[in-house]
Every structure is written in structure tokens, then in C-alpha cells.
Amino acid sequence: MIEFKNVSKYYPANSLREEKAALKDISFLIKEGEFVTLCGRSGAGKTTILKLISCEEKPSSGAVLFENQDTGEIKKGETYLLRQKLGFIFQDYKLLSYKTIFENVMYALEVSNNSKEATENDVIQVLDLVGLKDKMNCFPWELSGGEKQRASIARALIHRPKVILADEPTGNLDPYNSRDIIKLLLKINEASSTVVLSTHSKEIVNALKKRVITLEDGRIIRDEENGRFFL
Amino acid sequence: MIKKIKKIFKASWTGLKRQGFLTLATSIVIFVAVVLGTSLFLFQGGVSFLTDAIKEKIDVSVYFKDYVSREEILKIREEVAKLDEVKKVSYVSPEEAYENFVKTHQGDSYLESLEAIEVNPFLPSLVIQTKEPSQYKVVSEFFKKEEYASLVYEIDDYKRGEIIDRLSDIASKIRNFGLFLTLFLSLIAVIVTFNTLRLSIYSQREEIEVMRLVGAKNSFIRAPFLIQGALCGLFAAIISFVLFFLVLFFFNNNLKNLLMDFDAFVFYKENLLMVLLIQLLIGVGLGLISSFFAVKKYLKD
Numbered sequence: 001m002i003e004f005k006n007v008s009k010y011y012p013a014n015s016l017r018e019e020k021a022a023l024k025d026i027s028f029l030i031k032e033g034e035f036v037t038l039c040g041r042s043g044a045g046k047t048t049i050l051k052l053i054s055c056e057e058k059p060s061s062g063a064v065l066f067e068n069q070d071t072g073e074i075k076k077g078e079t080y081l082l083r084q085k086l087g088f089i090f091q092d093y094k095l096l097s098y099k100t101i102f103e104n105v106m107y108a109l110e111v112s113n114n115s116k117e118a119t120e121n122d123v124i125q126v127l128d129l130v131g132l133k134d135k136m137n138c139f140p141w142e143l144s145g146g147e148k149q150r151a152s153i154a155r156a157l158i159h160r161p162k163v164i165l166a167d168e169p170t171g172n173l174d175p176y177n178s179r180d181i182i183k184l185l186l187k188i189n190e191a192s193s194t195v196v197l198s199t200h201s202k203e204i205v206n207a208l209k210k211r212v213i214t215l216e217d218g219r220i221i222r223d224e225e226n227g228r229f230f231l
Numbered sequence: 232m233i234k235k236i237k238k239i240f241k242a243s244w245t246g247l248k249r250q251g252f253l254t255l256a257t258s259i260v261i262f263v264a265v266v267l268g269t270s271l272f273l274f275q276g277g278v279s280f281l282t283d284a285i286k287e288k289i290d291v292s293v294y295f296k297d298y299v300s301r302e303e304i305l306k307i308r309e310e311v312a313k314l315d316e317v318k319k320v321s322y323v324s325p326e327e328a329y330e331n332f333v334k335t336h337q338g339d340s341y342l343e344s345l346e347a348i349e350v351n352p353f354l355p356s357l358v359i360q361t362k363e364p365s366q367y368k369v370v371s372e373f374f375k376k377e378e379y380a381s382l383v384y385e386i387d388d389y390k391r392g393e394i395i396d397r398l399s400d401i402a403s404k405i406r407n408f409g410l411f412l413t414l415f416l417s418l419i420a421v422i423v424t425f426n427t428l429r430l431s432i433y434s435q436r437e438e439i440e441v442m443r444l445v446g447a448k449n450s451f452i453r454a455p456f457l458i459q460g461a462l463c464g465l466f467a468a469i470i471s472f473v474l475f476f477l478v479l480f481f482f483n484n485n486l487k488n489l490l491m492d493f494d495a496f497v498f499y500k501e502n503l504l505m506v507l508l509i510q511l512l513i514g515v516g517l518g519l520i521s522s523f524f525a526v527k528k529y530l531k532d
Contacts, residue, residue, distance in 0.1 A: 080443075083443070083446040084445075085446075086446075088445075094437065094440065096437065096438055096441060098249060107441070107445075108441075108445040111441075111442045111445055111446075111447035112445045155445070159445065159446065
């Protein structure tokens with residue numbers, strides 16, 4: 001489903017810093033339905049991999065393939081079609097503070113112009129799935145960190161993405177909420193979506209017992225099924 | 232399609248309401264630009280009015296010797312009127328010249344001297360206006376022809392050329408200055424509007440990011456911001472249009488004195504559509520262009 005072929009990513013030098021290599025010649029394949037954890041220290045290249053998958057960034061060399069299509073060959077202005085197949089979850093939630101939870105999730109449907117099949121009922125269903133049906137009329141500032149992250153997961157799920165990209169989703173949460181979020185991601189993975197999770201939490205990686213790709217200084221140093229945290 | 236358009240307009244309107252102060256600030260900045268543009272349009276109208284008024288007052292008087300009969304002068308008038316450059320020729324008899332002099336010099340000592348000599352010293356004349364002030368030379372040349380030279384006592388074009396040239400020079404300098412001022416102030420207006428809108432869009436960057444990540448098309452993301460910019464411009468243009476109308480309506484007499492009889496209100500009314508078009512073009516155009524460039528920064532593919 002997602003394939004990296006000898007991908008390198010360099011950020012060019014500017015007046016403040018020298019050229020930085022975020023990824024150095026990495027290759028891997030993520031199959032449909034897999035749950036893959038990217039782990040490594042800050043700056044190891046985890047977020048860069050997610051950005052390359054979502055076409056936020058282009059590789060300096062090599063190729064990133066999504067469903068056998070080279071993302072570098074996607075025409076300008078058509079990346080939105082790829083992003084409609086992805087669901088994003090961030091450490092800082094990125095919920096719109098002036099919209100209720102229901103509106104935040106509905107908004108994702110409205111702007112992606114995907115509302116033909118999906119209806120308000122779908123929003124309620126997905127909020128039910130993440131356990132926020134009772135709080136759908138609350139504003140983000142009325143919710144706890146864990147609840148905000150669940151709302152953000154609901155928004156990521158609403159357009160039925162093929163892949164969920166979760167960038168440090170438990171970074172701002174306590175261990176209990178972190179565990180709930182990971183359970184939710186596993187549930188989503190079992191339901192059908194491929195999940196790519198980026199984290200540097202040892203507890204989460206060890207508890208998951210899923211495939212782990214460990215990165216260090218832009219290189220893959222380990223890639224193993226039922227992997228453990230290794231750093 | 233209609234549903235999509237409705238969605239975009241709804242998003243624009245929500246954005247405008249939510250931005251409250253920044254919407255007001257943007258509208259005010261565009262309003263200033265529209266007022267500036269409209270003022271410059273009126274200024275150009277005023278300059279044209281003044282130069283035309285001065286040009287109207289410039290004529291060449293050809294005085295004939297006292298023995299030249301009225302019929303002969305009227306014949307010459309017909310010949311002069313045939314010249315392409317001539318706009319208007321009027322015959323002024325000695326009696327009319329006398330009356331005009333009396334009218335314009337009431338209470339002057341000149342009048343007492345005139346009464347003292349007990350004869351009409353004025354000569355018959357032709358007062359000639361050319362289409363362009365610079366064409367006065369053609370008239371002078373016409374009367375220098377052999378057949379007319381003996382009949383003419385004097386051609387009153389003393390230093391007229393110099394005055395006309397200076398006047399044309401001043402008018403063209405005022406126009407150029409106005410044009411320069413328009414361009415300069417427009418550039419400032421564009422920069423200020425662009426920065427105000429950029430600030431407004433910067434405060435909505437999170438929303439743009441969310442829209443991109445959930446797979447919204449760039450055109451769909453851009454549209455509400457363009458509409459917001461255009462709506463701010465539209466508000467500014469409408470307010471400016473009404474304000475100019477009211478100010479000119481209530482203060483026209485004061486302005487008339489100030490602008491050497493230039494009736495700005497009549498000019499505004501006569502050019503109502505043009506004014507509205509200029510105001511809409513400046514307001515909506517400025518809003519659209521500034522929004523387009525301000526939002527572009529956040530729409531990398």
C-alpha cells in the first residue's frame with residue numbers, strides 16, 4: 001500500500017543552519033491493513049516520513065508510492081485526492097476552537113466535498129465509536145486532552161480513510177488516556193484502516209506487539225514484526 | 232454545485248463575522264483606498280473643468296479700421312468661420328464694445344474720460360475662439376493675408392502664445408502629478424490592504440491547515456478568503472459611494488467656492504456609473520487580489 005524506495009530527504013541550508021538530512025536512503029513497504037509504529041528520538045525522521053506519505057513534502061531522491069502510484073508524479077493541485085484517502089491525528093489535536101465537536105467532524109466532510117453519501121448520522125456514529133456522542137455539542141476547550149484526541153480521531157475517521165497517520169497522538173496525554181487512544185487505534189486498524197503511528201513512548205511500543213520501524217538520524221536501524229522499543 | 236456555492240458563501244460569512252475587528256480593519260483600509268481613488272477621479276474632473284474654463288476665456292480679437300463696413304466684416308466672419316481650427320466667431324460692433332466697456336467699468340475713472348471725449352472710440356471687431364488655444368496662430372496668419380491686412384487695425388494676440396503655452400504646461404503638469412499621485416497612493420493602498428488581509432488570513436491559518444489535511448481542494452480553500460476580501464471591498468465601495476454623495480450634496484456650495492465654481496456634485500451625478508464602477512473596481516479588486524496573494528502562502532500543494 002505504501003512503499004518507500006531509497007528515499008532521502010534533505011532540507012536545504014539557509015542563513016540560520018546548514019543543510020540537514022532528515023532521511024537517508026530508506027526503503028520499506030507497508031501492506032494494507034498493517035499497524036506500523038515508527039519510533040525514534042526527536043529529529044530521527046518520523047514526522048518527515050508521515051509528511052512524505054501525505055505529500056506535504058517531496059523526497060529529495062527516491063520514490064514514495066501510495067497504492068502503487070508514485071506520489072511525486074501526482075499533478076499539482078491533485079494532492080487533495082490522495083489526502084482524502086488519509087486520516088490525520090496530531091499531538092496538538094488541531095481542532096477548531098469556535099466549532100463544537102460535532103461541527104469539527106462535520107466540517108471535515110463539508111470541506112472535502114464528501115457529503116454525498118455521508119450524513120449527519122455518520123458523524124453521530126463515528127462520535128459514538130470514539131465515545132464522544134454525549135459531548136458532541138461541547139466546544140474543544142470544554143474537553144479533556146484525551147477527549148480532544150478522540151474528537152480528532154473521529155474527524156480523521158469520518159471520510160473512511162484507507163490509512164490513518166498518527167503523529168505522536170499520545171504526546172500530550174497521561175498514561176490512562178494514552179492507553180485508551182492506542183486501544184482506539186487498534187480497533188480502527190481491525191476494522192479496516194492501515195495505521196502508521198509515530199511515537200517515542202517505550203510503553204506504547206512494547207505493549208502494542210506490532211511491526212516497529214526504528215529510526216536513528218534519518219536511517220532505519222531496525223524493522224521487525226512484534227518489535228520492541230530499542231534505543 | 233449550488234450546494235457547494237452555498238457552503239463557500241456560508242464559510243465566507245462565518246469567517247467575516249468571526250474575524251470581527253480584522254474585518255472592520257480590512258474594510259476601513261480598503262475604504263481609504265476607494266476614497267483616495269474617487270477623490271483623484273474628482274480631482275481630474277476638476278482639473279479638466281478649470282483648464283476648459285480658462286481655455287474658454289482665451290480668444291483672439293481682430294480690430295478693423297473704422298471705415299470698414301459691417302457687411303465687409305460679416306463677410307470676413309464667414310470666411311474665418313470656415314477655418315477648421317475655428318470654434319466660434321462673434322462680431323462686436325463699436326456700440327456693443329462701448330456698452331461692454333461701460334458695464335465692466337462702472338464707477339471707474341476710465342468711464343469719466345470716455346464720457347468726456349463724447350465720441351465712441353471703439354472699433355468694430357471679430358472675437359474668435361479656436362478649438363485649441365494653441366491654434367490662435369492660424370487666425371493671426373489668416374489676417375496677415377494681403378486682402379485682409381489693409382483692413383485690420385490690430386490683432387490682439389499680444390503674448391497670448393506665451394500665456395497659452397504656460398497654461399497648457401501647467402495643466403499637463405497637474406495631470407501628470409495627479410497620475411503619479413494616483414499610482415503612488417494606489418501602491419500604498421495595495422500594500423496596506425495586502426498586509427491587513429494577510430494578518431486576517433494568518434489568524435485563520437489553522438483552519439486552512441485542517442482544510443488541506445482533510446482533503447479540501449485548493450480552490451475550495453481559497454474561495455471563502457477571496458469572497459471575504461471581495462465582500463470587505465464591496466462594503467468599502469458602497470459606504471464610500473454613499474458618503475461621497477452625501478458630502479457633495481450637503482457641502483457642494485462650500486466646495487464650489489473652494490474649487491473655482493467647479494460643481495463637484497453635478498460632476499459626481501453625471502458620472503455616477505463611472506464613479507460606482509471605479510469604486511467597485513478599486514474596492515472589490517483590491518480585496519480579491521490581496522486575498523489571493525495572502526492565502527497563496529498557505530496553499531503549497
